[in-house]
Each structure stands twice: as structure tokens, then as C-alpha cells.
Amino acid sequence: MESYVVGVDIGGTGTKFGIVDKDGNVLFSGEMSTKKHLQVNTFIDELHAHLSEMIEKVGGFGRIRGIGIGAPNGNIYTGTIEYAPNLPWKGIIPFAKMVQDKFKIPVKLTNDANAAAVGEMMYGAAKGMKDFIMITLGTGVGSGIVANGQLIYGHDGFAGELGHTVIIPNGRKHTGTDQLGSLESYTSATGVAESAKEILSQSDRPSVLRTINIDEITSKDVYEAAIKGDEVAKEVFEFTGKILGIALANFVMFSNPEALILFGGLTKAGDLILKPTRETMEANLIEIFQNKVKILISHLKESDAAILGASALMWE
Amino acid sequence: MESYVVGVDIGGTGTKFGIVDKDGNVLFSGEMSTKKHLQVNTFIDELHAHLSEMIEKVGGFGRIRGIGIGAPNGNIYTGTIEYAPNLPWKGIIPFAKMVQDKFKIPVKLTNDANAAAVGEMMYGAAKGMKDFIMITLGTGVGSGIVANGQLIYGHDGFAGELGHTVIIPNGRKHTGTDQLGSLESYTSATGVAESAKEILSQSDRPSVLRTINIDEITSKDVYEAAIKGDEVAKEVFEFTGKILGIALANFVMFSNPEALILFGGLTKAGDLILKPTRETMEANLIEIFQNKVKILISHLKESDAAILGASALMWE
Numbered sequence: 001m002e003s004y005v006v007g008v009d010i011g012g013t014g015t016k017f018g019i020v021d022k023d024g025n026v027l028f029s030g031e032m033s034t035k036k037h038l039q040v041n042t043f044i045d046e047l048h049a050h051l052s053e054m055i056e057k058v059g060g061f062g063r064i065r066g067i068g069i070g071a072p073n074g075n076i077y078t079g080t081i082e083y084a085p086n087l088p089w090k091g092i093i094p095f096a097k098m099v100q101d102k103f104k105i106p107v108k109l110t111n112d113a114n115a116a117a118v119g120e121m122m123y124g125a126a127k128g129m130k131d132f133i134m135i136t137l138g139t140g141v142g143s144g145i146v147a148n149g150q151l152i153y154g155h156d157g158f159a160g161e162l163g164h165t166v167i168i169p170n171g172r173k174h175t176g177t178d179q180l181g182s183l184e185s186y187t188s189a190t191g192v193a194e195s196a197k198e199i200l201s202q203s204d205r206p207s208v209l210r211t212i213n214i215d216e217i218t219s220k221d222v223y224e225a226a227i228k229g230d231e232v233a234k235e236v237f238e239f240t241g242k243i244l245g246i247a248l249a250n251f252v253m254f255s256n257p258e259a260l261i262l263f264g265g266l267t268k269a270g271d272l273i274l275k276p277t278r279e280t281m282e283a284n285l286i287e288i289f290q291n292k293v294k295i296l297i298s299h300l301k302e303s304d305a306a307i308l309g310a311s312a313l314m315w316e
Numbered sequence: 317m318e319s320y321v322v323g324v325d326i327g328g329t330g331t332k333f334g335i336v337d338k339d340g341n342v343l344f345s346g347e348m349s350t351k352k353h354l355q356v357n358t359f360i361d362e363l364h365a366h367l368s369e370m371i372e373k374v375g376g377f378g379r380i381r382g383i384g385i386g387a388p389n390g391n392i393y394t395g396t397i398e399y400a401p402n403l404p405w406k407g408i409i410p411f412a413k414m415v416q417d418k419f420k421i422p423v424k425l426t427n428d429a430n431a432a433a434v435g436e437m438m439y440g441a442a443k444g445m446k447d448f449i450m451i452t453l454g455t456g457v458g459s460g461i462v463a464n465g466q467l468i469y470g471h472d473g474f475a476g477e478l479g480h481t482v483i484i485p486n487g488r489k490h491t492g493t494d495q496l497g498s499l500e501s502y503t504s505a506t507g508v509a510e511s512a513k514e515i516l517s518q519s520d521r522p523s524v525l526r527t528i529n530i531d532e533i534t535s536k537d538v539y540e541a542a543i544k545g546d547e548v549a550k551e552v553f554e555f556t557g558k559i560l561g562i563a564l565a566n567f568v569m570f571s572n573p574e575a576l577i578l579f580g581g582l583t584k585a586g587d588l589i590l591k592p593t594r595e596t597m598e599a600n601l602i603e604i605f606q607n608k609v610k611i612l613i614s615h616l617k618e619s620d621a622a623i624l625g626a627s628a629l630m631w632e
Contacts, residue, residue, distance in 0.1 A: 073604060083603045131471040145570070147468045147475070154463065154572020155447040156608060164602045165566040168485060177602045250481040254461070254570050256470020286480045286493045287399045288389060292472060 003065045004058055006051060007311030009112060010034060010071040012086030012139045015043075017051060018304070019058055020311035024123040026304055028054045040089045044102050051103075066106035067099060068313035070115025070306045072140065075157040076313075079109050082158075085176030086140050108313040112136075112306055113160060114151055116263060116298075117144025119309030124300040125261050132257045134298075135162065137244075137266035141184040141191075147255050163188070167247050186243045189265055192219035196236045207232035219265065226272050237272040244273070245280025252285060252293050259294040263305060267297050319381045320374055322367060323627030325428060326350060326387040328402030328455045331359075333367060334620070335374055336627040340439040342620055344370045356405045360418050367419075382422035383415060384629035386431025386622045388456065391473040392629075395425045398474075401492030402456050424629040428452075428622055429476060430467055432614075433460025435625030436577055440616040447573045450614075451478065451564075453582035457500040457507075463571050479504070483563050502559045505581055508535035512552045523548035535581065542588050553588040560589070561596025568601060568609050579614040579621060 004027070008017045011034060018029030030050050037043035055064055073084040079096030081087065096109040117134035120126040126134070130149040136142040141163030145152045152159040163184035164177060171181025172194065185191050196209060196217050208225045209217055209232060225233035248260055266273060274295065282290055298305055320343070324333045327350060334345030346366050353359035371380055389400040395412025397403065412425040433450035436442040442450070446465040452458040457479030461468045468475040479500035480493060487497025488510065501507050512525060512533050524541045525533055525548060541549035564576055582589060590611065598606055614621055 085602075131475075147463060147470065148466050150464050150466075152463045152571055155574035156572055156604070158604050159447075159463070159570065159572035161569040161572075161602065161605075164569050166562050166600050169483070169562055179600060179602065246482050246485055250566065251570070253477040253480050254475065254567070255468055256472055256475035256477075258471035284482050284495060286401075286477065286495065288472070288474050289477075 001059075001063065003063055005065050005311045005314040006055070006067040007115075007307035007309070008047070008067060008069040009115065009306035009310055010069065010074075010087070011112065012072065015047065016307055017047065017054075018307040018311070019054055019064075020308060022315065024308055026307060028057060029304075029307065030054065035088055038088050040093055040095070040098065043089075044098055047099075048102050061103075061105060064105055066108065066314040067103060068115070068310035069096065069099065069107065069109040070112035070310040071095065071109060072112050072142065073158070074109045074111045074114075076108070076110040076114070076153055077157040079107070081109070106314070110310070110313060111142070111144065111158070111160065113142030114144040114153070115309035115313070116142075116306045117146055117151060117261075117309065118312045119300060119305040119307070120261055120263075120298060121146060122312050123308050124305060125296045125298055126259065129258050131255065132259045132261055133162070133251055133255065134261045134263060135248075136264040137187055137189075137262060138264035139189055141188050145255060147257075162247070162251060165247065165250070167243055167250075183243070183247045187240055187247070187266065189219040192222055192236060192240055192266065193217050195239055196222045196233070199232055199236060199239070205232055209233060223269050223272075226269065234272060237269050238276045240266070241273040241276030242280045245277045246284050248277065248281040248295070249284035252281070252289050256289070257293060259296050261296045261298055263298040317375075317379065319379055321381045321627045321630040322371070322383040323431075323623035323625070324363070324383060324385040325431065325622035325626055326385065326390075326403070327428065328388065331363065332623055333363065333370075334623040334627070335370055335380075336624060338631065340624055342623060344373060345620075345623065346370065351404055354404050356409055356411070356414065359405075360414055363415075364418050377419075377421060380421055382424065382630040383419060384431070384626040385412065385415065385423065385425040386428035386626040387411065387425060388428055388458070389474070390425045390427045390430075392424070392426040392430070392469055393473040395423070397425070422630070426626070426629060427458070427460070427474070427476065429458030430460040430469070431625035431629070432458075432579060432622045433462055433467060433577075433625065434628045435616060435621040435623070436579075436614060437462060438628050439624050440621060441577050441612045441614055442575065445574050447571065448575045448577055449478070449567055449571065449573045450577045450579060452580040453503055453505075453560075453578060454580035455505055457504050461571060463573075478563070478567060481563065481566070483559055483566075499559070499563045503556050503563070503582065505535040508538055508552060508556055508582065509533050511555055512538045512549070515548055515552060515555070521548055525549060539585050539588075542585065550588060553585050554592045556582070557589040557592030558596045561593045562600055564593065564597040564611070565600035565605075568597070568605050572605070573609060575610040575612050577612045577614055583613050
């Protein structure tokens with residue numbers, strides 16, 4: 001009798017989950033809110049309700065080998081979620097144990113971006129690669145690093161927090177971490193909106209973005225303005241791409257990957273962001289790295305990569 | 317009959333070499349100039365002369381298993397030295413093959429900092445560690461990264477060029493690479509001398525360094541002035557440490573090492589540089605990494621670490 005695994009991808013806004021077979025087919029999938037749950041218990045209760053229903057459809061809990069979970073600041077060694085700035089639950093949460101107690105089946109947990117990297121390596125753009133870095137540009141900026149064909153977890157299980165590396169010393173303050181000038185403060189969805197506000201308030205240049213209340217501008221608004229040719233909106237992506245390019249150059253000089261795989265909302269802006277990113281990356285690389293590293297956009301369905309990666313934890 | 321290996325550490329100024337036994341004892345060692353050899357052939361001829369003499373003392377070439385070499389921009393996959401900014405030989409040099417043709421014994425070549433990292437892991441401060449980063453602060457700034465107990469070589473064999481990561485965008489120009497604001501342009505011996513010149517020429521503050529012709533100030537002069545309490549010299553190390561601290565924070569958030577192992581001339585400045593380094597590193601880390609990562613100074617004899625590491629290539 002075929003067995004399945006459950007993959008769960010917890011994000012700051014929403015959580016996606018699905019039932020996956022051995023070949024990486026997502027048989028059923030669903031979604032729920034993360035941020036409305038101020039308590040982790042009610043979150044797990046709702047997750048249990050959704051998944052129980054779905055698991056019934058594939059023959060009941062007896063068919064489920066376990067649950068693999070990707071979560072921000074998730075730690076594969078301890079099964080805990082620790083001080084995740086973008087989640088409603090503070091401190092150190094023994095998340096894997098709590099889910100295991102509720103579901104009575106094995107649970108493994110890792111960082112959400114690490115899960116996505118495993119998904120890309122098994123089923124996506126990084127298939128067959130031994131050295132690559134996966135970077136998610138979403139509400140936050142996450143990353144998963146594969147070297148020598150293995151995911152790098154690090155000594156405490158927290159490797160690959162590239163969104164928090166400092167790119168502009170004494171730069172923009174990150175409201176979640178209090179750091180100055182970190183990558184995430186510029187190249188997340190929030191960072192793009194912030195850059196738009198800065199550029200708009202520093203000049204009187206015309207822009208369709210001025211029809212929106214300045215405090216309500218989102219990265220989506222900036223994107224929609226940019227594809228219509230709005231110069232200010234295009235400059236926002238240019239600025240964002242330049243900062244991302246410096247960061248990518250640094251990552252390349254760290255682990256010399258074959259490819260950088262970008263994933264998440266901001267990649268929809270295509271060359272508006274990728275062109276300045278590529279150019280700035282190349283300009284900051286030393287000769288031995290120039291014109292070698294591929295920048296690829298993930299081809300997996302956005303909802304699938306992390307679910308697949310998380311589920312892969314249970315096939316190991 | 318016991319066999320030995322030869323370890324060779326090629327630096328921009330000088331080259332060190334030694335005969336090493338299985339337990340990591342350096343039986344004989346020597347040194348020669350690198351930079352006086354404008355041709356790689358004459359360099360190899362001189363190296364052959366020195367080593368032949370030394371090899372006779374341990375019983376001849378029949379006792380030598382091979383030669384392990386660490387060199388700047390050395391590539392373990394191809395055995396080539398590629399575009400090394402601090403070496404007199406330009407372009408791509410098939411160095412391992414050239415040495416093998418001359419000596420008629422097996423040769424392996426890798427990056428000098430990678431070799432030093434292997435030396436630390438086998439015989440030094442990183443003994444038993446699975447995740448650490450070795451950073452050499454010398455004429456240049458090199459690095460070797462170990463994760464999951466393995467050296468990270470990367471897709472093209474050039475992983476760990478942390479000295480060339482950009483810390484201050486649009487900062488100081490590196491004369492070798494033309495990059496702006498790279499770590500090496502600030503925290504190498506040359507970088508420290510440069511910072512002293514900048515600080516001296518930007519004010520009239522008294523300093524014993526003013527007794528030296530400004531274009532001839534070396535990092536050693538700055539060190540000697542600083543330990544005598546010279547305020548300007550102390551500020552140079554403070555400034556250098558702050559930049560190093562930002563870089564180290566970024567490296568920690570990349571691979572989450574157990575320790576950072578510092579090696580090379582600048583570490584002699586002790587807390588003059590280490591205190592601002594540590595403080596700035598901690599200030600730039602996100603919570604999950606704070607107060608966890610050790611900053612260690614290599615305890616191996618400076619001449620030994622890279623010779624041991626290079627020799628270890630041949631025991632593998």
C-alpha cells in the first residue's frame with residue numbers, strides 16, 4: 001500500500017500544506033492564515049482539522065509516514081522555532097514536539113528556505129546541482145545553501161540567514177531585528193514598499209504611486225506601476241536590484257555556487273529587478289567568478305516548492 | 317618504512333615548505349622568496365633545489381608520498397593557480413602539473429587558506445569541529461570554510477574568497493581587484509597601513525606615526541605605535557576591527573559556524589583589534605546567533621598551519 005507524507009510551509013502571513021507521494025506529486029493541498037493565530041495552540045488545532053480531512057481522502061493516518069515542516073527560524077536539530085521575527089509566536093517554541101503530540105505521527109522541522117532548497121534540489125531548478133543557493137524574496141528574505149551536495153545546517157542549525165546579512169552598514173533599520181542595513185530591509189516586499197516611500201518623499205517627481213496613500217503602498221503597487229512604465233517605480237526596482245546584486249556577489253564569493261535560485265513575489269518583476277541585480281553582482285565579483293554563476297528563477301509552483309521540500313524531510 | 321609528505325605554502329611574498337610525518341610533525345622546513353621569481357619556472361627550479369636537499373635527509377624521494385601545495389587562488393579541481401592578484405605569475409598557471417613534471421611524484425594543490433583550514437582541523441584550534449571558518453589576516457585576507465565536517469570547495473573550486481566580499485559599498489578601492497569596499501582593502505596589512513594614512517591626513521592629531529614618511533607606514537609601525545598607547549594608531553585598529561566585525565557577522569549568518577579562527581599578522585594586535593571586532597560582530601548578528609560564536613586565534617606556529625594543511629592533502 002502506497003504511503004504518503006505531509007509537507008507544511010509556514011509563512012509569516014499564511015501557511016500552506018499538502019499531501020505528497022514518493023514521486024513528488026502534491027495530491028491535495030490547502031492554505032490557512034498564520035498571522036491570525038496569536039497562540040501557537042490554536043494554530044496547530046486548525047492545522048490538525050484541515051489535515052485530518054485531507055488525510056482521510058488518501059486512506060487515513062495509517063498511510064501517512066510523517067509530517068515535514070518548513071518554518072522561519074526552524075531548527076532541524078531541536079525541532080524548535082526560535083525567535084522568528086515574522087511569526088506571531090515569540091521566544092523558543094517546541095513546535096515539532098507540539099505537532100507530534102497532536103497528530104501522533106513523526107514530525108521533522110526545518111527552516112522554510114532550507115525546505116524550499118531541498119524541494120528545488122529534488123524536483124526543481126537545482127535538480128542535479130551540488131552547489132547552489134536558494135533565495136526567497138517574499139515578506140522576508142530567506143535562504144538555503146547547498147554545498148558538496150548537502151544542505152548546510154551549521155553548528156546550531158541556523159545556517160543560511162542571508163536575509164539578515166548587512167549590506168549597507170548603518171543603513172535602513174529593520175523593524176523586526178533592529179539591525180541597520182540588512183538585505184531583508186531592502187529586498188523583501190516590505191523593503192520595496194519602504195524604498196518607494198523614500199524615493200517619493202525625497203522629490204516631487206510625478207508617479208502614479210502618488211495616487212495611493214503613501215503609508216499604504218505595497219510592493220505589488222510598485223510592480224504594477226513599474227510594468228506600466230512609471231519611472232519612480234522602475235527606479236525602486238533598480239535600487240532594490242543593486243543592493244541584491246552586491247549581496248549575491250558576496251554569497252558567490254562565499255560558497256562559489258553553480259547557480260543562485262530566486263524564488264518568491266519579487267521575482268515576478270523580472271528584468272526590472274534582475275537586470276540591475278545581475279549587472280551589480282558581476283561588477284562586484286573578482287575575476288575568477290565573473291560570468292559563471294547562473295541566476296535562475298524557480299519554476300516550481302510557488303505553493304509547491306516548500307511543501308515538497310518539507311515533505312522530503314520525511315522521505316530521508 | 318615510514319613515508320612522509322611535503323607541504324608547500326605559497327604566499328605573495330615568501331613560500332614556506334616542510335617535510336611532514338603522519339602525526340603532523342614538521343621534520344624539516346624552509347623558506348624562499350616568491351616575489352623575486354617573475355617566471356614560474358625559475359620558482360619551481362629553486363623549490364626543487366631546496367626540497368631535494370631536504371628530501372635526501374629523510375631517505376630520498378622513495379620515502380615521499382607526494383607534495384601538497386596551498387597557493388592563493390589555487391584550484392583543487394584543476395591544479396591550476398588562476399589570476400592570483402598577489403602573485404607575480406598572471407593568468408592561469410597549470411601549477412600542480414608543472415611541479416609534478418619536475419619532481420616526478422604526485423602533487424595536489426589547493427587554495428592557501430583552505431590548506432590552513434585543513435591544518436587547523438587536523439592539528440590546531442579547530443580540532444574536532446565540524447563547522448568553522450578560518451580567516452587569515454595577512455598581506456591579503458583569505459579564508460577556508462568547513463561545514464558538515466567538509467571543506468567547501470564550491471562548483472569551480474573557488475569557495476571561500478571572503479576577503480573579496482564587499483563590506484562597504486562604494487568604499488575604498490582595492491588596487492589588485494578594482495573592487496570598491498572589499499574586506500581585504502581594509503583588514504589586510506596593506507589595508508591597515510592605508511587606514512593609518514587616511515586618518516593621519518584627515519587631521520592634525522599628534523601621533524608617533526608622523527615621524528615616519530607617510531607613504532612608508534606599515535601595519536607593523538601602526539601596531540608598535542598602538543601598543544605604546546598612540547591614540548591614532550589605536551583608532552586605526554578600532555576602525556579595522558569594526559569593519560572586520562560586520563564581515564564576521566555576515567559570515568556567521570551564512571554558515572553558522574561553531575568558531576571563527578583568525579590567523580596571521582594582524583591577530584598579534586590582540587584586543588586592540590579583537591575587542592571592536594567582537595563587539596561589532598555581536599551588534600550586527602540577529603538574536604539566534606548572539607553570544608554563541610567563538611573567535612579563536614590560531615595556536616599553530618604561523619609557518620606550520622598551511623604547511624600541515626597542504627601536506628594533509630596527500631594523506632587523504
